[in-house]
Each structure stands twice: as C-alpha cells, then as structure tokens.
Amino acid sequence: MMNNTFIFGVLLLVNGVFGVEADEVSVSVMEGDSVTLHTDVTEIPKDSNIIWKFNDEIIARMNEADGNPSTYDGPGAIFKDRLKLDKQTGSLTITNIRTEHIGRYSVDIKSTDAKLKTFQVTVHGVFSVDGVKQMSERNGDTVTLQTRITDITGDDVIEWTFGPQNTSVVKTDRENGRIIYNEHDVRFTNRLQLDIKTGNLKISNIKTEVAGVYHIKIIKSTYAVQKSFSVTVSAQSGAPSGICGAGVGLVVWAVTVFFAARSISNEGKGVSVNIK
Structure with a gap:
C-alpha cells in the first residue's frame, strides 16, 4: 500500500509540479508531401531548450544559449536537406517526405512549463518526382487533383495555389464557412470545384493555359500538409x-x-x- 502511495505521489510531482504534458498525434501523409509538426506554441519562451527526436535520435534542436535552430541528417542521413525548425514556434517541417521517414517523432520543450508532444507519422507510397506528383491530361479533359486525405474537418484551412507565383485560386474561409474562388483569374472561370471533405480539386475542360504546378496546403490544429501536382496538358483532345x-x-x-x-x-x- 505504501509503495502504491509513493508511486502515485511521484506521478503527481512530475505532472503537477513540473507541468509536464504529453500527447500523441497520428499523422498520415503521402510520399513526396511536406508536413509540418506543430508544437502548439505561438512563441517559444525565452531561455527554452527544444529537442526534436526521430524515434530515439536527435534530429533538430534549439538551445537557450543562442536561440539558433540546428538540424541533423539523422540515421543514414535520411533527413539530409529535408528539415526546417521554426525559430519562433519550434515547429518542425519535413519536406519531400519518404517511406523511410515513418516512425515516432517527439518534441521536448524545456522551459517553465515543460511540454512533451509526440507524433506517429505514416507515409504511403505514390509516384512523384522530387515531391511533385506528375499528371498528364488531354485538352478538354476533366481532372481531379486528389489529396488522399480523409480526416479534414470544418476547422481546417484549405488553400490551392497555382504557378511559380503561388497565385491563390481557391481557399476556405473557416470563420464564415465559405469557399472563396479567385474571380480575377479568367483562366479558371467556371472550371474549379473544391471538395471540402477531402481537399480534392476538380478542373473541368482543362486547357493548356492552366497547365503547370498546383500546390495545396491544409492547415490543421496539430500539423500541416503541403502537396504539389505538376499537370501537363497536350493540345490533342x-x-x-x-x-x-x-x-x-x-x-x-x-x-x-x-x-x-x-x-x-x-x-x-x-x-x-x-x-x-
């Protein structure tokens, strides 16, 4: 009885006095996506230490001494040139994610209110070149750019952009519950249809002038996903x-x-x- 009381007291001490919080988020993405794992912190407190781990190996950190983020290549250099640590929020972005990046990610923010958060990331294989899905269509066809995401909620923000300037073509207005289409770009007039449950974008009667790279960003409360699609359109219909x-x-x-x-x-x- 005394032993149980002692253990219970230790748990209260760790969780209450030191303010440690822990929760796990399941993240499912497609190969080639870019995913940002959120710390749920809008601004990192001063004198904080941030450590990101992949399984048990450190892949990113930010020290209280200089406040400068550092990233590492990880086991077998699988994260080489793929990681970015946000200096303000401590969120970690993995670009062009691959199946070898499947695993458990954890962030430990050591400050006055310590916070421990973990992510279980699953990556599904799909054909892509440097993280961009390749699609070839014929003039006049109807094409659907599929996100393959099934857990989009009404609180999530969806935005599709087009071209090297990332011109916004359609996005959701979460506060007013609306879908906003770009009415100023006549190339897409009466051609686009957004599925708010999946984020899929349907392009009707596609033409060569709307061929190019499409980007979608889905912002959730716990993480964000970015996908890219390169659409080529042949003149032959x-x-x-x-x-x-x-x-x-x-x-x-x-x-x-x-x-x-x-x-x-x-x-x-x-x-x-x-x-x-």
Whole structure:
C-alpha cells in the first residue's frame, strides 16, 4: 500500500509540479508531401531548450544559449536537406517526405512549463518526382487533383495555389464557412470545384493555359500538409480520335458501296460479292 502511495505521489510531482504534458498525434501523409509538426506554441519562451527526436535520435534542436535552430541528417542521413525548425514556434517541417521517414517523432520543450508532444507519422507510397506528383491530361479533359486525405474537418484551412507565383485560386474561409474562388483569374472561370471533405480539386475542360504546378496546403490544429501536382496538358483532345473514327467509317462505307455496285453490275453474269 505504501509503495502504491509513493508511486502515485511521484506521478503527481512530475505532472503537477513540473507541468509536464504529453500527447500523441497520428499523422498520415503521402510520399513526396511536406508536413509540418506543430508544437502548439505561438512563441517559444525565452531561455527554452527544444529537442526534436526521430524515434530515439536527435534530429533538430534549439538551445537557450543562442536561440539558433540546428538540424541533423539523422540515421543514414535520411533527413539530409529535408528539415526546417521554426525559430519562433519550434515547429518542425519535413519536406519531400519518404517511406523511410515513418516512425515516432517527439518534441521536448524545456522551459517553465515543460511540454512533451509526440507524433506517429505514416507515409504511403505514390509516384512523384522530387515531391511533385506528375499528371498528364488531354485538352478538354476533366481532372481531379486528389489529396488522399480523409480526416479534414470544418476547422481546417484549405488553400490551392497555382504557378511559380503561388497565385491563390481557391481557399476556405473557416470563420464564415465559405469557399472563396479567385474571380480575377479568367483562366479558371467556371472550371474549379473544391471538395471540402477531402481537399480534392476538380478542373473541368482543362486547357493548356492552366497547365503547370498546383500546390495545396491544409492547415490543421496539430500539423500541416503541403502537396504539389505538376499537370501537363497536350493540345490533342478527344476530337481528333473521333474524326479519325469517322474517317475510317467513311472508308468502310465507300468500299461497301463500291462492291455492292459491282455485285449489281455483274448480277447478269452470275458473279456475286458478299460483304461481311
């Protein structure tokens, strides 16, 4: 009895006196995405130590001495040139994530109110080049850019941008519960449809002028995901194939008429040609 009381007292001391908090967030992304793991801190207190770990190995830290963030390559250098630590919030961004980055991430913020937070990250494989999904469409087709995210809520913010200038084409207004389409870019007039449950973007009657790179950013309370899609549009549409089919049909009809005429003209001679 005394031993149980002692253990309970120690737990109260750790959790109450030192103010340590711990919770785990499940994060599911696609290969090639960029994901930001949030610390839920808007501004890191002064004299704080921040340590990010992947499983049990330190991959990023910020010391109270200089306040400058440092990142490391991790086991087998799998995080080389992929990590960014936000100096203000302590959030960690992993760019162009791969299946080898599956695992447990934890952040330990040591300050007056210590905070420990963990993330279990799952990465699903998909074809991409340098983190950009490649899509090839034909002129006039309807294409859907799929996020493959199923846990979007009404509190999440969704924004699609286009081109090197990241021009916003559609976004959600969380406060007013609206979807805002860019009415000033005539290239996308009456062409876009956003699915607020998945973040998928449907582009109708796609043309070469809207070919390019599309980016989506989904901001959740615990993490954020960024995806990129490179869409190429060939000038050839479904019409040429239809014309080609009509041309073949016309040839067949001409041949049929020709042989039928021969059959009629040779009927008196006992010559007959059957067309199957």
